[in-house]
Amino acid sequence: MTNRVKVAVTGAAGQIGYAILFRIASGQMFGPDTEVELQLLELPQALGALEGVKMELDDCAFPLLKNIVCTDKMEVAFKDANWILAIGAVPRKDGMERADLLKVNGGIFGPLGKAMAEHSAPDSKLFVVGNPCNTNCYIAMEASGLDKSRFFAMTTLDEKRAKTQLAQKAGVDVTEVTNMTIWGNHSATQYPDFYNAKIGGKSAAEVIGDETYLKDEFITTVQKRGAAIIKARGASSAASAANACVNGVYALTHDTPAGETFSMCLASKGEYGVDEGLIFSFPCRVENGELKVVEGQEHNEFGQEKFNATLEELRTERNTVKELGLV
Ligand code: NAI
Numbered sequence: 001m002t003n004r005v006k007v008a009v010t011g012a013a014g015q016i017g018y019a020i021l022f023r024i025a026s027g028q029m030f031g032p033d034t035e036v037e038l039q040l041l042e043l044p045q046a047l048g049a050l051e052g053v054k055m056e057l058d059d060c061a062f063p064l065l066k067n068i069v070c071t072d073k074m075e076v077a078f079k080d081a082n083w084i085l086a087i088g089a090v091p092r093k094d095g096m097e098r099a100d101l102l103k104v105n106g107g108i109f110g111p112l113g114k115a116m117a118e119h120s121a122p123d124s125k126l127f128v129v130g131n132p133c134n135t136n137c138y139i140a141m142e143a144s145g146l147d148k149s150r151f152f153a154m155t156t157l158d159e160k161r162a163k164t165q166l167a168q169k170a171g172v173d174v175t176e177v178t179n180m181t182i183w184g185n186h187s188a189t190q191y192p193d194f195y196n197a198k199i200g201g202k203s204a205a206e207v208i209g210d211e212t213y214l215k216d217e218f219i220t221t222v223q224k225r226g227a228a229i230i231k232a233r234g235a236s237s238a239a240s241a242a243n244a245c246v247n248g249v250y251a252l253t254h255d256t257p258a259g260e261t262f263s264m265c266l267a268s269k270g271e272y273g274v275d276e277g278l279i280f281s282f283p284c285r286v287e288n289g290e291l292k293v294v295e296g297q298e299h300n301e302f303g304q305e306k307f308n309a310t311l312e313e314l315r316t317e318r319n320t321v322k323e324l325g326l327v
Pocket of ligand 1: 010011012013014015016017041042043046087088089090091108128129130131132133154155156157158186236237238241
């Protein structure tokens with residue numbers, strides 16, 4: 001029997017949208033045996049551009065792509081959707097306070113959560129890319145009233161960035177780097193954990209043997225990679241963000257290779273002392289179709305300090321959205 005998934009994509013005519021839709025339609029997100037229907041959401045002013053993207057998708061004659069819907073209405077885009085990829089969001093502009101950013105995105109993600117509950121498939125899941133992705137996801141989750149296990153936000157791009165940095169520093173192939181966990185928030189406080197990451201099965205910190213580099217340059221390079229790309233390209237990362245989203249959803253829908261973990265922001269059940277319900281990035285595995293947070297990883301004093309800082313930031317964001325009445 002052939003599987004079929006309905007995938008809603010918000011912000012579909014944006015940069016990431018343009019890079020991701022062709023990869024979903026070609027089967028890279030759900031695998032070669034799963035047909036896809038794309039339900040694309042945009043703001044009214046971007047519907048013209050979205051129509052052009054649809055024409056290009058048609059022109060690819062993808063064998064797995066069975067339908068494309070373009071709309072500016074959430075209830076149409078989310079109708080019976082199995083996955084909602086929330087890419088559209090309002091970016092931070094110069095002079096904008098974090099509270100303003102949360103407020104404006106709360107205006108998108110509150111209604112999005114409600115529309116998900118009302119219109120999407122009973123098994124639907126939300127994967128948030130649009131920033132601030134952890135807290136946007138939290139707002140949608142709270143607004144939806146749905147089971148918290150259906151909500152995710154993306155630190156996959158940070159994980160991939162960190163893997164490549166470690167591989168290049170160690171002079172090994174990127175496939176040698178495993179268990180690269182990003183802890184916490186997809187923000188400048190994220191902690192790319194080089195102590196628990198492995199190179200060729202050994203601690204990355206031991207293999208590289210230069211803790212000064214790891215604690216300083218490595219972490220800052222990963223945290224500031226987005227800004228470096230904007231500086232070089234004149235536009236924010238799009239193809240790599242789309243790639244990360246493809247890989248992130250693939251990781252959630254396929255069993256994880258033996259010994260490997262992947263980073264995913266999801267609602268804490270209290271693992272590692274993280275407040276229940278916070279959307280926090282943890283090391284994860286899927287086994288026999290079941291997603292779990294990998295427990296038992298240890299942090300030294302440096303790691304615990306980084307962990308606490310990113311946890312504290314997420315608590316503050318949650319408290320701000322509560323104070324603003326967004327949840
Ligand atoms: P973009 O500005 O090119 O595209 C965003 C699109 O969303 C636009 O076409 C806009 O019309 C649409 N949009 C805005 N509000 C919407 C709404 N309420 N409903 C439907 N569509 C809406 O931006 P880009 O480069 O595609 O990035 C999208 C988001 O992804 C940004 O928030 C960015 O910060 C975030 N991002 C997240 C990453 C992560 O690792 N989590 C990595 C890279 C980007």
